[in-house]
Amino acid sequence: MTKLTSDRRVKRETWVAERGRSICVELFPFYCGVRLKGQREFVAVPWEAILDLGRKIDARQKLAQRKGAAA
Secondary structure (H helix, E strand, O other), X not given: OOOOOOOOOEEEEXXXXXXXXXXXXXXXXXEEEEEEOOOOOOEEEEHHHHHHXXXXXXXXXXXXXXXXXXX
16 A cells, blocks of 8 residues: 655546546545646545545435335
């Protein structure tokens, strides 16, 4: 596993495209930076927000499965 430190950042280009450009992700110790390839401006997303969103999506899927099984 790669430790995220202030001197080492991980940058990756994804397969996902928005407006014809690939989405690039840069990992920082306390947040994740998301931007379109070829642009310098990025959106900083805290790791806690990503974890909370993942939990919400998982809870919605489990609730939908329970409602589907009960019907």
